[in-house]
Amino acid sequence: MKLVVQKDSATPIHQQIYHQILNRIQTGSLSDGEKMPSLRKLSTELKVNYLTVNKVYQRLEEEGHIEILQGKGAFVKSKHKTKPYTEGSGEQEVFSTLLQRSQYLVNRTKSHYDFSKAVVSPGLLPSHFLAQQTKKILDENPMVLTTYGPVEGDEELRDEVSKYLEHQLGYKTEAENILITSGVQQGINIVANTFLTATDTVAVESPCYGAAIDTFMNRGNAILPILMDEEGMRMDVLEEQCHVAPPKLVYVNPTFQNPTGRTMSEKRRKELLELAETYGFLVVEDDSFSEVYFDGVLPPKPIKFFDTSGHCIFLKGFSKTMAPGIRLGALVADKSLYEALYISKASMDVGSPLLNQKALLPFMRTRRMKDHHEKLRIALQIRRDITREIFDVYLEGKVQYELPKGGLNLWVELPEPVDVEALQVAAKEHSISFLPGSTCYVTDAPTPSIRLSYSTLSDRENTEGVTQLASLIAVQLTKS
Numbered sequence: 399m400k401l402v403v404q405k406d407s408a409t410p411i412h413q414q415i416y417h418q419i420l421n422r423i424q425t426g427s428l429s430d431g432e433k434m435p436s437l438r439k440l441s442t443e444l445k446v447n448y449l450t451v452n453k454v455y456q457r458l459e460e461e462g463h464i465e466i467l468q469g470k471g472a473f474v475k476s477k478h479k480t481k482p483y484t485e486g487s488g489e490q491e492v493f494s495t496l497l498q499r500s501q502y503l504v505n506r507t508k509s510h511y512d513f514s515k516a517v518v519s520p521g522l523l524p525s526h527f528l529a530q531q532t533k534k535i536l537d538e539n540p541m542v543l544t545t546y547g548p549v550e551g552d553e554e555l556r557d558e559v560s561k562y563l564e565h566q567l568g569y570k571t572e573a574e575n576i577l578i579t580s581g582v583q584q585g586i587n588i589v590a591n592t593f594l595t596a597t598d599t600v601a602v603e604s605p606c607y608g609a610a611i612d613t614f615m616n617r618g619n620a621i622l623p624i625l626m627d628e629e630g631m632r633m634d635v636l637e638e639q640c641h642v643a644p645p646k647l648v649y650v651n652p653t654f655q656n657p658t659g660r661t662m663s664e665k666r667r668k669e670l671l672e673l674a675e676t677y678g679f680l681v682v683e684d685d686s687f688s689e690v691y692f693d694g695v696l697p698p699k700p701i702k703f704f705d706t707s708g709h710c711i712f713l714k715g716f717s718k719t720m721a722p723g724i725r726l727g728a729l730v731a732d733k734s735l736y737e738a739l740y741i742s743k744a745s746m747d748v749g750s751p752l753l754n755q756k757a758l759l760p761f762m763r764t765r766r767m768k769d770h771h772e773k774l775r776i777a778l779q780i781r782r783d784i785t786r787e788i789f790d791v792y793l794e795g796k797v798q799y800e801l802p803k804g805g806l807n808l809w810v811e812l813p814e815p816v817d818v819e820a821l822q823v824a825a826k827e828h829s830i831s832f833l834p835g836s837t838c839y840v841t842d843a844p845t846p847s848i849r850l851s852y853s854t855l856s857d858r859e860n861t862e863g864v865t866q867l868a869s870l871i872a873v874q875l876t877k878s
């Protein structure tokens with residue numbers, strides 16, 4: 399059992415250890431009856447006080463997750479009789495406990511004012527154009543439905559993506575380095591399948607995009623949450639961890655990060671690559687939002703742009719800015735890594751659907767795409783500004799938020815006594831949902847927080863919903 403302790407984290411050490419062990423029990427990676435490491439062994443391994451580990455075991459026993467037998471040791475008490483993956487229990491409940499943080503599981507019941515999902519309102523995306531073009535493709539080439547596309551992706555699309563990366567992001571690469579994926583989420587999974595074993599450690603931003611945490615955690619990887627500041631992931635903290643034990647991989651969403659909206663500075667991007675070279679880890683750069691910048695201010699170039707040694711794998715998403723229903727993204731890797739990723743993609747789905755790839759091409763080839771991005775930026779900036787104005791009116795000085803310079807999300811930190819769960823219940827009564835910030839943390843959230851996606855609703859609904867939510871928060875503040 400590999401656990402990671404971050405000594406300068408705001409989360410107390412006993413809580414970090416508790417959550418990691420509990421997660422392994424709940425996900426079945428520690429199975430019923432399994433012997434836990436002795437207190438002495440764990441405290442030595444983690445370099446923490448014996449009493450701290452003892453406190454964790456006591457709590458786990460009190461809550462019924464383990465049993466401590468005098469003279470024999472501690473044993474897991476879990477409903478998972480077998481380990482998932484290795485022995486294949488096939489029980490639905492195993493899988494339902496695997497995805498704990500995912501935004502896709504939180505707020506599954508529909509709400510009228512849904513701020514919980516980082517998606518763009520379909521009204522702001524090129525639905526009609528894509529539909530027309532798809533019909534045309536089917537009329538002219540129906541065999542697109544009855545042909546396997548190449549594993550690495552349609553050749554024409556890879557060429558187009560290569561041009562896109564150069565013109566839109568200023569990053570030049572060849573089509574041969576591009577692997578078409580079914581979205582960035584699949585890209586993250588492909589990288590994890592290719593390069594991680596269950597004993598590896600992955601470092602992530604804290605807070606982090608929840609489905610990425612889940613991807614790594616559900617494979618059994620130890621997750622190292624690295625603190626952020628306004629310049630993104632803190633490299634001094636990451637470096638300190640590297641001195642102890644470098645991670646195998648660092649996952650970052652450096653531009654208009656989900657959930658905080660922050661952007662990693664160019665300096666930090668370069669420092670991250672330097673650390674990757676020094677300590678030999680991979681950097682996975684998730685770029686789902688960089689086209690959505692506000693006030694005409696472009697974000698820094700991608701980390702991959704500065705990567706001269708092939709340590710960075712770049713994941714470009716087309717869901718947020720073009721067509722989530724088409725489920726397409728692109729993975730860019732240097733030659734040394736590409737073959738292994740290609741094999742992993744082949745074993746996952748033998749290639750993304752050809753029709754979807756062909757359907758995106760005409761849009762990417764026309765001037766329309768540029769105009770669309772321009773309009774999208776304007777529309778989302780208006781929503782961001784309205785959201786900010788309403789929060790200023792109702793909550794001025796009472797909650798903390800940074801104004802995102804792009805992207806889809808507003809990250810709001812609430813003062814300590816506010817109960818996010820109670821707020822969620824109150825919001826539900828008004829058919830409002832948001833993402834509780836706790837879903838974005840590996841361990842306990844240091845402060846109560848929520849993530850609001852202002853991109854999902856129409857202007858009118860966004861204004862109505864944010865106004866109601868802000869007044870509900872104001873009520874919660876008076877109660878606490």
Ligand SMILES: Cc1ncc(COP(=O)(O)O)c(C=O)c1O
Nearest residue numbers: 516581582583607656686715717
């Ligand atoms: C940071 C981030 N990465 C990846 C994804 C998944 O994107 P895709 O639809 O490209 O798989 C999301 C979706 O919310 C996201 O916010």
